Amino acid sequence: MRTHLSWLLPLFLLVMACAADESPPPTADLKRLAFAEQAADAKELFEANRPHADPLTESWLEAMSWVGRAGAIAGDWDMAAEYAQNTLEQAERRLAEAPMGPNPEGSLAIATGAAIETLGKFYVAMNDRGQAVTYLRDKVSQYGGTAIETRLNKNLLALDLAGKPMPALKADDWLGERRFEPEDLVGKVTLFFFWAHWCKDCAEQEPVLSALSERYADRGLRIVAPTQLYGYLKRGSPMESEAELDHITEVRMSHGDLLDSLPVPLSGENFVSFGVSTTPTLVLVDREGVVRLYNPGFMPEAELANRIEALL
Numbered sequence: 001m002r003t004h005l006s007w008l009l010p011l012f013l014l015v016m017a018c019a020a021d022e023s024p025p026p027t028a029d030l031k032r033l034a035f036a037e038q039a040a041d042a043k044e045l046f047e048a049n050r051p052h053a054d055p056l057t058e059s060w061l062e063a064m065s066w067v068g069r070a071g072a073i074a075g076d077w078d079m080a081a082e083y084a085q086n087t088l089e090q091a092e093r094r095l096a097e098a099p100m101g102p103n104p105e106g107s108l109a110i111a112t113g114a115a116i117e118t119l120g121k122f123y124v125a126m127n128d129r130g131q132a133v134t135y136l137r138d139k140v141s142q143y144g145g146t147a148i149e150t151r152l153n154k155n156l157l158a159l160d161l162a163g164k165p166m167p168a169l170k171a172d173d174w175l176g177e178r179r180f181e182p183e184d185l186v187g188k189v190t191l192f193f194f195w196a197h198w199c200k201d202c203a204e205q206e207p208v209l210s211a212l213s214e215r216y217a218d219r220g221l222r223i224v225a226p227t228q229l230y231g232y233l234k235r236g237s238p239m240e241s242e243a244e245l246d247h248i249t250e251v252r253m254s255h256g257d258l259l260d261s262l263p264v265p266l267s268g269e270n271f272v273s274f275g276v277s278t279t280p281t282l283v284l285v286d287r288e289g290v291v292r293l294y295n296p297g298f299m300p301e302a303e304l305a306n307r308i309e310a311l312l
Contacts, residue, residue, distance in 0.1 A: 025063035034070035039079055042070035055090035061111035068118045077125045084118035087111050104147040113148035117155050133160050154275030154296055161294045166285045167273065169226060171265035175249060180224050180263040185289035189311045192283040193225045194271065197251045198234050199279040201298045208301045210258040212308060219312045225262040226270050286311045
């Protein structure tokens with residue numbers, strides 16, 4: 001009997017290997033280890049569980065991108081570059097067979113964008129800012145019009161926008177009566193507050209901006225608040241454009257007098273060209289129309305006040 005069934009063992013092992021390959025990656029644990037700066041543990045966890053497939057599935061590529069990010073956060077740049085490059089090579093092999101979908105939160109988009117972002121940071125860490133800018137500019141060109149274009153623009157502009165003239169804003173429409181034209185940049189310090197109606201950090205940033213406006217408006221500070229339509233009230237809750245516009249108006253009015261009084265250009269193109277994959281994004285421009293700060297994310301009042309004071 002043992003002789004007749006001996007062929008089952010290799011088959012059983014093959015089935016078990018396939019089952020392991022199909023098991024979900026420990027992405028949440030890898031993310032936790034990354035932010036805890038436990039890069040070696042993240043690497044060990046990934047390698048102990050990674051499947052044998054080549055290239056990896058999209059979800060496993062997203063997991064591998066977190067190993068690269070763990071290295072970057074911990075300052076282990078050799079590890080960061082190794083895993084980011086491996087992630088990107090495998091992701092681009094998949095993309096050669098099927099183009100990237102429109103969802104920036106899809107696993108393949110996340111893996112590809114994160115790998116490129118990590119490699120850009122690697123060049124900066126190696127004291128080669130010029131190479132980082134060139135690399136990111138090439139990738140923005142390569143992935144223009146895809147789900148990760150906005151994310152890549154964010155990384156490029158974080159290195160390359162300060163010290164350059166403020167690019168022109170586009171406006172498909174405006175909310176409220178206030179308008180803002182490119183020539184209005186000259187003579188005042190202008191803070192651009194890119195925001196989203198569903199964004200908690202934006203709601204927390206608004207009182208900071210209100211306090212700064214009250215303190216500095218008479219000295220020449222102006223605030224402009226670009227936004228866009230997202231097609232949903234919150235993620236997973238689709239919304240028609242007209243209803244979303246009504247909702248944005250309600251949000252503006254509920255945030256107090258400041259946001260309701262600001263010029264609000266409405267255009268999705270602005271969010272792509274200014275790399276607004278993180279909200280809020282703040283862009284501070286001096287009296288000559290030159291960008292002096294590009295900041296994806298919330299800024300505390302004291303820190304932002306110091307930057308404004310220096311320009312006033």
